[in-house]
Amino acid sequence: MGDPLGNEMIEAADQLYEKMIAYDPTIDGSRLRRAFIFGMEAHEGQIRASGQPYFTHPIAVANLLVDMNLDLDTVITALLHDTVEDCDVTLGALDKAFGSSVAQLVDGVTKLSRIGRQTEKNSLQAENFRKLLLAMSEDVRVLLIKLADRTHNMHTISHIQKPEKRVRIARETLEIYAPLAERIGVTNLQKTLEDAAFSVLHEEMYQTINARLDYMVQESEIIIPMISVELQDVVERGGVECSVTGRLKSAYSIWRKMQRKKVTIDQLSDMMAFRVLVPDVADCYRALGSIHAAYPNVMGRFKDYISTPKRNGYQSLHTGVIGPENHKIEIQVRTPEMHSVAEFGVAAHWNYNDPGSEENISKFKWIQELVGILDEEAGAEEFLEHTKMDLYHDQVFCFTPRGDLIALPKGATAVDFAYAVHSKVGEKCCGVRINGKNRQLATELENGDKIEIITKASARPLAEWENFVKTGRAKSGIRRVVRAERAVEFSRVGRSILQKSFSEAGKRLQKRTLDKIPQIFGVQKPEDIFALIGEGRMQPEIVLEKLYPDLAKSKRRTKTVDNTKRHQANSRESLLTIQGINPGIAITMARCCHPLPGEDIIGIFTTGKGVTVHRADCANLVDFNDMPELWMDVGWEYEGPKRVMGRLNAVLSNEPGALAAVATIIGQQGGNISNIQLSERNADFFSFKLDLEVKDVEHMRTIIAALQANNFVERVERSNTG
Ligand code: MN
16 A cells, blocks of 8 residues: 555646646645545545546546646645535535635535436526526636536446436436536537537437548548648638638537438538637638638628627637538637637636636626626626626525426515415415425525425415515515405495494395495495495495485484494493593504503594504504594503503424413513414424413513513514404
8 A cells, every 4th residue: 555646546646737737837736636635535435337436536527627727726626526525524624624715615516516406397497407506606616617527427427327317417417517518608518518418318319420420530531631721721811820620510519400400411511610710800800701702601601709799708700611622611710819718718717826816807807797698687786706706696596396496586585485386375375394394484595495385275375474575476466365355354344334324324235225336336346335435435425325315415424423332332442441532432452553551552533433542653554644534642541450452473492391481471470361372383483472461561561571581482572463
């Protein structure tokens, strides 16, 4: 044993170092070597599906990144990228051995790897998934490492035994990773990923095309150099220095073209592509002029990606011509800089010496645009802070149990998610499990969370949900239900008010009478008018007058105060005296806010109901803003130790003894529990409404303070809704 590095490993480590020092002479060779040993020891004894030692994989990934001239931290991360997920290595250990930058990068790659795509989905799903990966790759290098990782895994995919697993990985590669590579402009990885995935998904077609390509290779061994020389001659005679390379197209791109044009492989003539590299932009157009002058061009093949770059930053001139010896060929003309961007995209602009340098930041400006494309609405905000890609900082992506991915605005909650799945799910949701754990419906979601909404047929949205939901869809859904419920309530009240007015006028509210209402008032159903009356927006007398015009003539509009006397007798709460209200008027404590003696209060006069007393800060008072005539100045009148009911919302941790502790505290403070209603319960907590009889608001405050001091109590507050 002795040397921890076997001979092969020494060779691999040396090769990597040689390649790196060629583009960055300042590289710290001992740090690279330490990473090598660290990774090899961590993966000791692990074997790839191919039968090779596992560490051959991180080495291959590192090499792909070195080929793109990336910095040392990136290469070290590549060597260690699987150590946290597959070995017992902790991020802390990596931080200690290689610094926080490497630890963060490894953490980023690990997180991406843990997000598995569960099922095959439509293209919208794939798009969301790509966004999720981008949102999670805070540092662009994380994504580059992940793409290199996937590239090597695709190289070795034939070693995976199960065909369905190969297909799943290949499809994921084609739908998710290749487009991501394209979008950040890393064409070399994109092409490899596409071709490898294609070979798995369409094995026969891949074989057929490759057989044809193999045949052409023999021919092209002569043809390609021949055409290259002739093209170079044409361009240089036009006064532009250039170098020309030619190649056969990839199997995947040929297949795509066959599909797009609906032709067979025999009908596809242009399988050869040539690249003309010239010194500068002006030369590109001059070279193109020479080529078009020398050969007939193929209609519709010319594209100017220099004046209008592709959205990933790609620039080149494209054309198709009938070239030497009547070969139909494709030609790309570009400068060396354009070429570097075309191959390596984001990585082409990487300053490996100082990732956070001003130079890198300014170079990354174009990436802002490049990635901005992923979301047209994202705008020109600061996407990148130093090397950070703060993409989709305003969005969050979560999974349904079936693996559907749902995009929501940042800060969105489980209720938003439920409504995003379906408005029916939103309306019936009563709980949520996030990553398998019971959580509150108001919990803010995080990227990659798996959300399982629990529904119940009897569940309905609560008005207070509106306070925490983020999406318009959830807001309007909640509002719609709350409004409908309120309308039902108002119409019930309105109907009884109307009934009373009718009986006072000696009339009966019969179906026959009601049937006339819609036509007279231009509404859909009588309930609409009831609701208006219940809300106090219409006087019942108006209905009477319209239905019985005779009554209007001898109109004697009763002031309803007199009529409320009889209600007084059975109104329990009217035992309480309120200043500013004539004795004899029924008093009701508002059920929305349960005012307590000692608090500022407001009376609202309601036709047929007397006065409803609200807390002065009750949110529902806004409903009466445009009816100042209903407002009454009222105050408490003390006469002895009377008790009133107040309501609390409390959230307790779900532990044995919690409720008993709460009951004890309330008793010690002289309060009296009159009712408890559980509203939500799960593994971690339960919340409920607590009705207490207390002396006054001071008394209630003391009880709340005592409750808040208890460990079992997560939250306790005055209820502001019924
Ligand atoms: Mn890996």
